Amino acid sequence: MLEHTLRERDEHMEEKLHKLKSLLARVHDLETAAGLLSWDQETYMPAGGAEARAEQVATLGRLAHEFFTSEEIGNLLVSLEPYARKLEYDSNDASLVRVTRRDYDRAIKLPSELVAEIARTGALARQVWKEAKETSNFSIFRPYLEKIVELCVQKAQALGYEDRIYDALLDEYEPGMKASRIEKIFADLKTELVSIVGAISVCEKPDDSFFHKEYGERAQWDFGIEVIKDFGFDLNHGRQDVSAHPFTTAFSIKDVRLTTRIQKDYLPSGLFSTLHECGHGLYQQGFDLSLERTPLAGGASLGVHESQSRLWENLIGRSRLFWNHYYPRLKEIFPTQLKGVSLEQFYQAINRVEPSLIRVEADEATYNLHIMLRFELENALLEGRVKVKDLPKVWNAKMEEYLHVVPPNDGQGVLQDIHWSQAYMGYFPTYSLGNLMSAQLFQCATQEIPSLPQQIGSGQFRDLLDWLQKNVHRHGRKLTMAELLQRITGKPLEAQSYLAYIREKYSDIYGDLS
Numbered sequence: 001m002l003e004h005t006l007r008e009r010d011e012h013m014e015e016k017l018h019k020l021k022s023l024l025a026r027v028h029d030l031e032t033a034a035g036l037l038s039w040d041q042e043t044y045m046p047a048g049g050a051e052a053r054a055e056q057v058a059t060l061g062r063l064a065h066e067f068f069t070s071e072e073i074g075n076l077l078v079s080l081e082p083y084a085r086k087l088e089y090d091s092n093d094a095s096l097v098r099v100t101r102r103d104y105d106r107a108i109k110l111p112s113e114l115v116a117e118i119a120r121t122g123a124l125a126r127q128v129w130k131e132a133k134e135t136s137n138f139s140i141f142r143p144y145l146e147k148i149v150e151l152c153v154q155k156a157q158a159l160g161y162e163d164r165i166y167d168a169l170l171d172e173y174e175p176g177m178k179a180s181r182i183e184k185i186f187a188d189l190k191t192e193l194v195s196i197v198g199a200i201s202v203c204e205k206p207d208d209s210f211f212h213k214e215y216g217e218r219a220q221w222d223f224g225i226e227v228i229k230d231f232g233f234d235l236n237h238g239r240q241d242v243s244a245h246p247f248t249t250a251f252s253i254k255d256v257r258l259t260t261r262i263q264k265d266y267l268p269s270g271l272f273s274t275l276h277e278c279g280h281g282l283y284q285q286g287f288d289l290s291l292e293r294t295p296l297a298g299g300a301s302l303g304v305h306e307s308q309s310r311l312w313e314n315l316i317g318r319s320r321l322f323w324n325h326y327y328p329r330l331k332e333i334f335p336t337q338l339k340g341v342s343l344e345q346f347y348q349a350i351n352r353v354e355p356s357l358i359r360v361e362a363d364e365a366t367y368n369l370h371i372m373l374r375f376e377l378e379n380a381l382l383e384g385r386v387k388v389k390d391l392p393k394v395w396n397a398k399m400e401e402y403l404h405v406v407p408p409n410d411g412q413g414v415l416q417d418i419h420w421s422q423a424y425m426g427y428f429p430t431y432s433l434g435n436l437m438s439a440q441l442f443q444c445a446t447q448e449i450p451s452l453p454q455q456i457g458s459g460q461f462r463d464l465l466d467w468l469q470k471n472v473h474r475h476g477r478k479l480t481m482a483e484l485l486q487r488i489t490g491k492p493l494e495a496q497s498y499l500a501y502i503r504e505k506y507s508d509i510y511g512d513l514s
């Protein structure tokens, strides 16, 4: 009799779960449709389409938000939570209820009007930002950025926070992370990095002038595709296009879109952005298929996402082992451009350390300094310590302080990143968190796959991709960064593995750095 009742109750719960999943699938469809519109805006849409597109994206965003924050979903969560708590923590159903609750609690705090306003402002601002960047004209972007900062403050206030306003925004991109913890990690990182960069700055720089010859765009594109296919990116379930700012998005686990940008007169730009975005794409293609059309079919966090892109771009793509295999092929494609350039010269050139203006083209030693600068400025903007009108000046002063270079114009300075135009504040530090995580993961993979170095040296990536899929990818959003790291490495996020990797790599190139 009792068993009968329990079974009935479970059946009842199954029904509720089914209902919840179908409601969430509808939200997911609206969000991915909006994602497709944004992808199109960055790749093929004529500039004149911006205003109409802003309305379309805002309407879809508002609908998704309204559907998601419905009372029906709230009630289903309340009745499913006791049942879900009895299931295994990382089972699909327990995770779905837990992660949906986290999203739901955030979402109901945001008024639909504010969500739509942010989406609309973001779409308009993005178009103006493009022009402002191209013409190095901060003043046309300024009113949009002022509006965006104001909207981000409103958003943070609606979400609420205990300690710092930054925490409210950061939590969306890196669940559970706090600004104060990042400041601690960054402090460790900064001291060491500044010392390493300082030691390198007095060394002779590897020659990389051959990167600036003319490299045919088609040939660059084809080589990139060749490598990402070897990495395991499935072009039957994904594609690559061109955009001003490379990014990855997905409309399904089976439809993952990469973008890249190719520069004719600078080889590393297209090459490494292709490998980088591929790392994001492999993650998106690696979610367990049972998570399709649920909120779990996504990256655990932006930091975890970035750990994947950085791992493929840097720990693999800038390694000597990798180029042992690929350099002969690259030389075959560009025989005149790379004439007389040895593998060792090429390797050193792609790892040349030099403080520079542009974050996305920064080397591994200076990259995190660019992030620290943005993290500090965002905190200052949100806390009202810096005004938007003074931003170019403050930006340039910080560049000088951190990297000893000053942008000659705002296009190469404060206007270089797309993020603020899209109202993404609280996002930048996840790049550095991803760098740190990538080193921790790679260290662990190397211990667990003894032949990994030989495999990389012969262009074989299957075991590594399988390892990542098993340990990271398949879980989607089921586990947080902290939970993933604890399970895989037994440790929390820390700067030491990354710093050890950086020290070892650059001492090998530049000699003793202590």
Ligand code: ZN
Pocket: 276, 280, 306, 309
């Ligand atoms: Zn990335």
